[in-house]
Amino acid sequence: MKVTAARKRKNDPEGVRSRILDATARLFQAQGYHATGMRRVMQVTGLSSGALHHHFATKDALALAVIKERVAPVVRETWVDPVRTAGSLGTTVQVVFSEIVRGIEQRKAVAGCPLNNLAMELSFSNPQLREPLRAIFQEWQTTLAARIGATHGGVPMDRAQRMEAASFVISVYSGAMNLAKTAQSALPLRAAARHLKEWLLEQGFSP
Amino acid sequence: MKVTAARKRKNDPEGVRSRILDATARLFQAQGYHATGMRRVMQVTGLSSGALHHHFATKDALALAVIKERVAPVVRETWVDPVRTAGSLGTTVQVVFSEIVRGIEQRKAVAGCPLNNLAMELSFSNPQLREPLRAIFQEWQTTLAARIGATHGGVPMDRAQRMEAASFVISVYSGAMNLAKTAQSALPLRAAARHLKEWLLEQGFSP
Numbered sequence: 001m002k003v004t005a006a007r008k009r010k011n012d013p014e015g016v017r018s019r020i021l022d023a024t025a026r027l028f029q030a031q032g033y034h035a036t037g038m039r040r041v042m043q044v045t046g047l048s049s050g051a052l053h054h055h056f057a058t059k060d061a062l063a064l065a066v067i068k069e070r071v072a073p074v075v076r077e078t079w080v081d082p083v084r085t086a087g088s089l090g091t092t093v094q095v096v097f098s099e100i101v102r103g104i105e106q107r108k109a110v111a112g113c114p115l116n117n118l119a120m121e122l123s124f125s126n127p128q129l130r131e132p133l134r135a136i137f138q139e140w141q142t143t144l145a146a147r148i149g150a151t152h153g154g155v156p157m158d159r160a161q162r163m164e165a166a167s168f169v170i171s172v173y174s175g176a177m178n179l180a181k182t183a184q185s186a187l188p189l190r191a192a193a194r195h196l197k198e199w200l201l202e203q204g205f206s207p
Numbered sequence: 208m209k210v211t212a213a214r215k216r217k218n219d220p221e222g223v224r225s226r227i228l229d230a231t232a233r234l235f236q237a238q239g240y241h242a243t244g245m246r247r248v249m250q251v252t253g254l255s256s257g258a259l260h261h262h263f264a265t266k267d268a269l270a271l272a273v274i275k276e277r278v279a280p281v282v283r284e285t286w287v288d289p290v291r292t293a294g295s296l297g298t299t300v301q302v303v304f305s306e307i308v309r310g311i312e313q314r315k316a317v318a319g320c321p322l323n324n325l326a327m328e329l330s331f332s333n334p335q336l337r338e339p340l341r342a343i344f345q346e347w348q349t350t351l352a353a354r355i356g357a358t359h360g361g362v363p364m365d366r367a368q369r370m371e372a373a374s375f376v377i378s379v380y381s382g383a384m385n386l387a388k389t390a391q392s393a394l395p396l397r398a399a400a401r402h403l404k405e406w407l408l409e410q411g412f413s414p
């Protein structure tokens with residue numbers, strides 16, 4: 001048993017797999033899916049072609065794992081969990097935006113939202129990768145919709161209306177991140193946060 | 208003179224250049240910048256490497272021309288000119304969204320906004336192409352800001368506040384297009400249009 005455990009540690013297939021995912025997620029974020037070849041992943045991980053392909057037979061298998069095991073958790077941690085556990089939705093949205101703005105101002109660069117980036121590059125041209133990307137947006141939207149107040153100006157809202165309001169919130173964030181990335185500045189995110197918080201309050205969607 | 212004119216027509220360098228730009232703009236829109244090689248442009252235009260490189264020495268020279276001569280005019284025609292000549296900003300925004308939704312529903316596919324697509328793929332990794340993309344957003348934002356009402360709830364707004372409101376409008380559109388592309392559905396654009404029109408009216412930004 002001891003020998004097997006030691007060999008396992010030495011071989012450490014889970015560790016290698018995780019290292020591949022980390023490296024690929026970073027490459028996708030910096031330069032995108034199409035600009036990242038399997039050869040480049042081999043270079044930055046120091047793995048042979050055989051070792052890399054042992055874990056991921058194709059680039060799309062690797063991309064799928066990056067989406068599910070790296071991109072989805074980032075969106076959950078940044079947006080979905082704070083919204084799920086929020087006291088006030090308006091305040092939480094403000095806090096999420098502030099955290100993102102703070103990160104950008106520390107790094108002095110805007111690489112963009114990893115979900116947005118891959119979704120924009122792949123949604124039209126790669127239906128198989130579109131599906132798991134869409135699922136992340138869906139989880140985000142459903143969580144937001146569940147936290148949006150049940151009335152709009154005193155009038156009860158049905159689920160479709162709450163989903164629509166949630167879609168609007170995600171659109172504002174997603175688009176502001178587009179502008180921030182293009183301007184390489186956090187200003188569009190600041191503008192979006194301010195107007196979005198006002199909107200949530202004025203619409204009665206958040207206390 | 209006659210012979211020269213005839214030879215010019217036969218050679219038609221402007222026609223060839225225009226054909227290259229059309230083909231490349233279509234390829235960028237369908238599959239993106241990185242997935243489109245010069246070889247593919249040669250295939251779809253039927254040009255030799257020499258003929259293609261006579262017009263565009265590098266892929267980035269070609270991309271720059273596509274941005275300035277194909278992407279910018281589309282944004283001007285779709286967004287900037289209607290906003291510039293708008294009676295009511297709220298109504299015009301609604302009409303622009305409706306036109307885009309109609310196009311999507313006719314094609315039954317969402318390839319996305321050509322400006323958004325290239326900006327997302329290139330803004331972080333290619334500063335030289337980021338600049339002309341940023342300039343298109345800037346023109347769009349400036350035009351919107353000039354049409355946004357001068358007061359907000361009766362309080363006069365300065366230029367920075369109008370630019371911020373314009374940034375919010377573009378964010379909503381741009382993000383809704385992201386969601387529409389990922390969902391391959393016009394629904395997020397419909398949701399965005401409805402809430403955005405309400406917002407413009409409620410904020411007093413549009414009659």
